[in-house]
Amino acid sequence: MPPRTGVTRDRVVEAAVRVADASGAGALTMRALAEALGVAPMSLYHHVPNKEAILDAAVDAVFAEVDLPVVGAPWRAELRRRAASVRAALVRHPWALALMESRRNPGPATLAHHDAVLGTFRAGGFSLAATAHAYALLDAFVYGFALQEATLAFRDSAGGPGPSGAEGRPDVAAAADGLAEVLGGGAYPHLVEFVGQHALQPGYSFAASFEVGLDLVLDGLERLRARGAG
Amino acid sequence: MPPRTGVTRDRVVEAAVRVADASGAGALTMRALAEALGVAPMSLYHHVPNKEAILDAAVDAVFAEVDLPVVGAPWRAELRRRAASVRAALVRHPWALALMESRRNPGPATLAHHDAVLGTFRAGGFSLAATAHAYALLDAFVYGFALQEATLAFRDSAGGPGPSGAEGRPDVAAAADGLAEVLGGGAYPHLVEFVGQHALQPGYSFAASFEVGLDLVLDGLERLRARGAG
């Protein structure tokens, strides 16, 4: 599948996101990227300085998908919607989380994102000090939850596109199966209870804890706000 | 520095942690590991099946450093101490967080860790459903906070041991310097305000938000517990 037109920086970044979505971060090599674009590996270097720049741009592309909060609108509803949007983006692009940790150059979408969140806190009556604590807590929760979801999910080597609506419940069952042998002895009684009596029960969904946790966090933020500067 | 005695699995894992601490995950190659042990690269494969197994064991070694909660003791104090201990371990071993995301085989220390936390929740009066939500929220916060700290810290390519007491404040200044040019225009006004008026001020410390956030999370867990099963 040769490209209709020449390679561009944007086309390289789009392809990078597509390849990572389909096959994971490990499959995102310059050679694979070039093949996806129907071009020789070295051609990429005419539109991008190196692989790092591609990763920077790919992470920024994920941030560009996030539903920004509206500065001045009721902070709690806005930040609730934004938190769910960040998590959804990270579920769509599980490779992005690990990359974010090593990025040093935030792109325009990333900067606009942080600006909107900070503005929403400030307009909602949070002092600068409270905003710092609140933003740290809120994003620790959002990113940490996404990290746990990524850990539970199985996107080992292969990975394929997979059902896009697979929000429900990762393979807790498979993980538990692998553990069954180890759990044989009397060690880890609470782990056995939890997995057997709860996590493996029909109705269980790890994702359900997101809403519960988010509301508790937002409750905490409201008390932080009411408490004043600090 | 040739080893006094032969290579063992434990010695390989110790060396892996040491190399990653000193030079980052990127420097953790089979060849570098072999050199650190004064042995040929292929010798490692007599004590470990492959690199994946080394990474699994290295992550478990980090969990082994964590101060476990005492099941049956007051849950809030125990889990507070444990949360701080996890964060401290991840500050000592920043490479571990990214690795945890891709590990599929929890080791004995990891299992004992989860067992102790689950037991502490249960003995503290949390229902199984409440325990699931509480554990998800608590660890989302702890891991997410560590993720943000790792993102803020600069441990780019080189890395060296660094001052072990460097808990204080990562290079927010350096990050802001790099941004100064971009922030020139009127875009990102809230980001400019936050960085200029708060994050760059003398007393500021991102780490200080950990205690604040942790207490808000623990308050939330207490309400979750009191609310009952769910």
Next chain:
DNA sequence: ACCTGAACACCGTTCAAGT
């Protein structure tokens, strides 16, 4: 049993050369 060098199929990237 433990260790090893050579070799293979990969990486990202430099360089000189093409159009």
Next chain:
DNA sequence: ACCTGAACACCGTTCAAGT
């Protein structure tokens, strides 16, 4: 200006060979 093949210094790992 854009693209490219060959080559370099790396990876993890297999294999046959040593002690």
